[in-house]
Ligand SMILES: Nc1nc2c(ncn2[C@@H]2O[C@H](COP(=O)(O)OP(=O)(O)O)[C@@H](O)[C@H]2O)c(=O)[nH]1
């Protein structure tokens with residue numbers, strides 16, 4: 387019974403995620419869903435990312451949190467469009483929440499939409515939002531065993547940002563082991579090492595985002611020309 391209800395909920399969510407995906411594709415908007423434990427550095431990465439990208443791409447951010455507008459306030463200080471979703475206890479964003487948030491933006495004037503999910507490595511992995519890629523952030527203090535302990539998100543992600551590498555020198559984090567585990571779980575995973583507080587490693591990450599956004603716009607124009 388529980389399994390059936392769970393499957394129904396996920397199925398209904400996927401239908402709405404499909405609608406979001408179509409809506410974004412029709413405008414050529416590239417969308418990423420950023421997932422990590424609380425405190426891994428998602429918002430700090432986003433603050434630096436929007437600073438680097440805001441003059442190259444038209445971008446908007448959706449902030450997911452259980453409560454407060456703290457993260458949205460941090461992003462709006464960088465003068466980009468931001469919408470906060472509060473889940474009031476919910477441990478993940480779902481596609482309906484994103485559908486409502488999309489109404490808040492001028493989609494005809496956007497290249498990149500970044501969603502910061504609720505801090506959690508488990509539930510957000512199961513709920514599609516309509517994104518092009520999931521990006522998982524793992525920070526060094528969390529330990530090198532997290533990919534094997536929480537494999538689903540590491541299998542479904544397209545990119546891993548290994549953040550807080552400035553703390554490697556103070557830690558027993560074994561990068562070689564983590565990379566071996568990830569090779570087995572998800573051989574296609576793209577890995578960037580970052581220090582969000584200083585911006586180290588974020589240029590490569592931003593170049594990757596620009597490439598994806600350009601490819602998405604080009605795909606939309608090709609579809610329109612058909
Ligand atoms: N040492 C270090 N601290 C970081 C780094 N990135 C973020 N932090 C700190 O980690 C804490 C949590 O960051 P935040 O961006 O709010 O994480 P979030 O909960 O995933 O959005 C803050 O105190 C940040 O300043 C990093 O690369 N190195």
Ligand SMILES: [Mg+2]
Nearest residue numbers: 428429457502
């Ligand atoms: Mg945050």
